[in-house]
Amino acid sequence: MMHSMAGAVFWSVTVLVLWVLAVGGAGWAAVRMIRQPRRQPPPSLPSPLDILERRFAAGDITHEEFDEARARLREHHLDV
CATH class of the missing domain: 1.20.5 (Single alpha-helices involved in coiled-coils or other helix-helix interfaces)
Known part of the structure; x- marks a missing residue:
């Protein structure tokens, strides 16, 4: 038991x-x-216009080159 x-x-x-x-x-x-x-989601890639603005700000390209490249981007709608 x-x-x-x-x-x-x-x-x-x-x-x-x-x-x-x-x-x-x-x-x-x-x-x-x-x-x-x-x-956190991965950071988004910079747009072509962002890259162009950074290059201009850093002095890699001239004002004329910046305007020309920006105009080409706007023609192709790549700056969205």
Whole structure:
């Protein structure tokens, strides 16, 4: 009789521990997912007009070259 009582206590404690681990693990996973930083979308590529403006600002091209290139971009609608 004593042997079956010990077995029942053992299995009761084991099941209780497993439930605590399962619920605790689920709670830990939920908190981890909530606190995880949001992934930012990759930065968009600069438009051709942005690149042209940067080159002009850096002094890589002259004002005349800038105006000519900008006019060509507008002809082809590439500055959108």
